[in-house]
Amino acid sequence: MKVLGLESSCDETAAAVVTGEGRVLSDVVHSQVSLHAEHGGVVPELASRDHLRNVGPVVMEALARAGLTLGDLDAVAVTHRPGLVGALLVGVQVAKGLAWASGKPLVGVDHRMVRGDAVREEPAPEYPFVALLVSGGHTALYRVDAPSPDRITELGATRDDAAGEAFDKVGKLLGLGYPGGPVIDRLATTGDPTAIPLSAPMARKDSLEFSFSGLKTQMAEWVRREGKPEGQRLADVCASFQSVVTSTLTKKLLHAAEVEGVPRVVIGGGVAANRELRERVKTMAKERGIRAFVPELRSCTDNAAMIAYAGALRRAEGHSDGWDLVATSSTALPRSTRKGRGPRS
Ligand code: KG4
Helix, strand or coil, X not given: CEEEEEECCCCEEEEEEEECCCCEEEEEEEECHHHHHCCCCXXXXXXXXXXXXXXXXXXXXXXXXXXXXXXXXXXXXXXXXCCCHHHHHHHHHHHHHHHHHHCCCEEEEEHHHHHHHCCCCCCCCCCCEEEEEECCCCEEEEEECCCCHHHEEEEEEECCCCHXXXXXXXXXXXXXXXXXXXXXXXXXXXXXXXXXXXXXXXXXCCCCCECCHHHHHHHHHHHHHHCCCCHXXXXXXXXXXXXXXXXXXXXXXXXXXXXXXXXXXXXXXXXXHCHHHHHHHHHHHHHCCCEEECCCHHHCCCCCHHHHHHHHHHHHCCCCECCCCCCCCCCCCCCCCCCCCCCCX
């Protein structure tokens, strides 16, 4: 099986062709980061327009690199939720057009599911596993029993901002440009994580909920009091902030795995590229006898190979969508059993 995947949920226009076994035949990503950088974050209208400009060339390139034409495909998969609606619409309408023109099945993919689900790891994690999705738009824990939205249960999520959004806003506060995550990650490597006192958000051990807005406020207060740090002090501030975020994410991920009695964890999303988070998850999981699946770096940020692969998994189960497939920002899961919403702390 060969599936073309399209992704346009935020600020990457991406297309890829992947086989049913997960072999990536092509993987093309056009990033809009430079377009949004001067605004300090993603501007939805600019994102939609840029997707429109680039989706055609990106799809053509993905097919050309795979050495295939539309007629060689077995399905067209597309991210249809959640994300910026205008941005999603571009991918969904183009996917419908391609599926219609080629007579191939259309498969809608939930962007969050592939993050935990289609990690290109060798060997891939067996089901069930607990996934931490941590990006600029999402921070949530899922129990994944099968590669289908109705076999995925949300165990906990952020009550306000996503962790990536906190990285980006703190980066902006410290004058590091957009996106702040990768810069904080780099600076933190030479910083002292105990340099500034920060309290961990939602720290109660039994809570699987997250909150990052208070941490942003703590950082803003610190900068207001102490002034913008420079040199070694800047590295120390980055390391202190990053340490609180990554230890919170890791503890809750492993606690969720223990509560669920599932000895496998997966991380995905842009923040999964963070060095400290990757190391913490690997080390702490090993200590607890839990197997950690950490995706290769390029699979962490938005790409269409994961969408294509998730589409292939769904197609293998016989699933296809109709022309009424909608682009939506909705984050509700079919099985909205938000298990274990731990107490607020
Ligand atoms: O998944 P993604 O490409 O886009 C969505 O948010 O959908 O994730 C982007 C986010 C940004 O907030 C960015 O700052 C963060 O991932 N990020 C990182 C790192 N690389 C990207 N955060 C911390 N450390 C990194 N190395």
